Amino acid sequence: MTLLFKRDMTDPEPWLAALSRQIPECEIRVFPDLEPRGDIEYALVYDPPPGMLASLPNLKAIFSLWAGVDHLAGDSQLPPVPVIRMVELGMTASMTVHVVQQVLNLHTRAIDYRQYQAERRWKMLDPTAPWDRRVGFLGLGTLAQDAAEKLVGLRFDVAGWSRTPKQIEGIQCFHGEDGLAELLARTNILVCLLPLTDETGGILNKQLFAGLPRGATIVNCARGGHAVEADLLDALDSGQLSAAALDVFNEEPLPENHPFWVHPRIIVTPHIAAFSIPETAIESVAQNIARIENGESPLYVVDFDRGY
Numbered sequence: 001m002t003l004l005f006k007r008d009m010t011d012p013e014p015w016l017a018a019l020s021r022q023i024p025e026c027e028i029r030v031f032p033d034l035e036p037r038g039d040i041e042y043a044l045v046y047d048p049p050p051g052m053l054a055s056l057p058n059l060k061a062i063f064s065l066w067a068g069v070d071h072l073a074g075d076s077q078l079p080p081v082p083v084i085r086m087v088e089l090g091m092t093a094s095m096t097v098h099v100v101q102q103v104l105n106l107h108t109r110a111i112d113y114r115q116y117q118a119e120r121r122w123k124m125l126d127p128t129a130p131w132d133r134r135v136g137f138l139g140l141g142t143l144a145q146d147a148a149e150k151l152v153g154l155r156f157d158v159a160g161w162s163r164t165p166k167q168i169e170g171i172q173c174f175h176g177e178d179g180l181a182e183l184l185a186r187t188n189i190l191v192c193l194l195p196l197t198d199e200t201g202g203i204l205n206k207q208l209f210a211g212l213p214r215g216a217t218i219v220n221c222a223r224g225g226h227a228v229e230a231d232l233l234d235a236l237d238s239g240q241l242s243a244a245a246l247d248v249f250n251e252e253p254l255p256e257n258h259p260f261w262v263h264p265r266i267i268v269t270p271h272i273a274a275f276s277i278p279e280t281a282i283e284s285v286a287q288n289i290a291r292i293e294n295g296e297s298p299l300y301v302v303d304f305d306r307g308y
Helices: 013-022 089-107 110-118 142-153 176-185 206-210 229-238 278-293
Strands: 002-006 027-030 040-045 061-064 134-138 157-162 172-175 189-192 216-220 241-246 266-268
Touching (some): 013 027, 061 278, 089 110, 089 142, 089 189, 089 216, 089 241, 134 142, 142 157, 157 176, 172 176, 206 229
Parallel strands (some): 002 027, 002 040, 189 216, 216 241, 241 266
């Protein structure tokens, strides 16, 4: 059994070590070392060249190194094998920490205090209790649910929206077009954790911002393609939005001359919200390989008709 590993990084050794420890029976092949291609049964990859996976005649499954699979969806020659999302404890924990941190930054008006510090200005703003701050999630998948539950634990008023109905204890759940309007109308801090699909691309736009209460804030740590950047800047400059915390962008790295860098109401982080920890990520991969080898269906298989 051979697994092909491809990830753009400076140091792949922690990943290779985890693979060797947790799947010792598996030969690890590192891209671009593909030959003999007929030996490769599994691929653990990020952003493989189009057509490369189709050139592996005995491939049984493709594992995404990211939670999202948009880096694979563009390959028109993707072979007819299960494509499996990365769902693992380390990624979930890191996303939750980031979301909670940014929600707290927006809740406590850290942007204002940062400006006051730069001006050497001693000014206190009236505080808001967490239960009076309504947080809304776009998307209620694994990552969003964990972050939402932690915010409930901090006594925020939390709700979420998904394409199909869901029930989550302590979280008011909305779905469908009417549900989206209801969620927006009751949300002070909007967190986008949607998968990027044809339906969700550009969802953070002028129309959506208008549905939020004036002065609302947003957190986007899903994909840059969710946001219409010109609409976001207009909403901030008009006061419809009062602040934004952005971790993902239409162009990455964010160009040096991009207005987001210097906008006084934007927090920029360089796509670091969620990261996989090799040990826990490979544990998830190993469990799914074992399921496949035992004739069981793998977990977290992507439905490309839905986009996730």
